[in-house]
Amino acid sequence: MNIQPDDIEALIFDFHEGNLSALEKSELLNFIHLYPEYEKDFALWAQSYVPTNNSIDEYGLTKFLLHESTKPWYKKPLTYLGAPLLLALFLSLSVAVFNTPNKQNEPIYTKPKETINIAHQVSESKKIETPIIKISRSSKSQNYTKKTPKILTIKDTVEITKTTSASIIENDTLNSKNVVIDNTEVSTTKTSTKKRKLNFSISPSGSFIPTNPNF
């Protein structure tokens, strides 16, 4: 290789860049050895490279740039642990709820429960005599002897006295207009008033003597 002084810079550059073959490298080094004035240039070209070390400065961006992968729910291990736990919790709660005594239909006692003798009350109620029902109107009275359930519509003063051989005392429903009597023991008097319409005309009788001269 014939080295010219004009090409020396390019050759030195290529030498440091690693673009020359081994033969070209040796020829260049021989040329510089022959002409020491190029040694300084050769050294300066060698220093034109940025000195680097393998360690890279940490700029603190890694944690900001990373993207957390969002796994689907069925791939998360806690799902398989959490689902049975939730199911067990639900079952235990439902068992606890349905095992509690139902107090919805229990009577509310004003006295202590132990002081009430229900059997005594029932035995006393059996002592009531047979029913006598009297319905007295203005001029008519009627006895109801049927034992089948009846609905009585009370329009006037109605006196009901009934004594049957019933065994259970029902609630007193006589305060309402409809009274259901079905094997019950009732002895009470119901009085109700209803407006009645009179269907007669008003005219003076024959013995009426008008005192008003203008009449």
Add this chain to the structure above:
Amino acid sequence: MSIQLYNLSVHEYNNRVCRFVDKLLVDRTAAKDITQETYLRLWENIDKVDFNKVKAWLFTTAYRLSLDHIQRRKRFVDESFMPERCEREENIDLKKIIDESLTLLSDIQRSVILLKDYEGYSYIEIGEILTLSDAQVKVYLFRARKKIKEYIGDLRLVL
């Protein structure tokens, strides 16, 4: 590219990209901003970028963003940041001299030097990143090294 590969690229290259931009702009804060912007764009194009080419893609994007930043900075910043006016410290060593000399280079020359010396890219790879031919890369690199050599030589004459 999957999320795992994206995270791998973050682990592998984020500091390299940031160092490249830092040396190019001589502005650490701007380098961090541009690196984050680069990775944001990578995330937006995660389906289009092949992981085998992600390093070149990152450096290309960072380089273009850096050029945009330089253009903006030239518009708003006065000329006090010119490298000729940089004050030299007393305890100078070769690394600092080189860093100073890098500021003398043009943006494209500095980019070529950084990619060649720091990242070890070949001419072809540098050409792909900077959209240059390998011959152009070689010419830019030669001119850049010659400038650095002359700066070092002048400095030695002064000292």
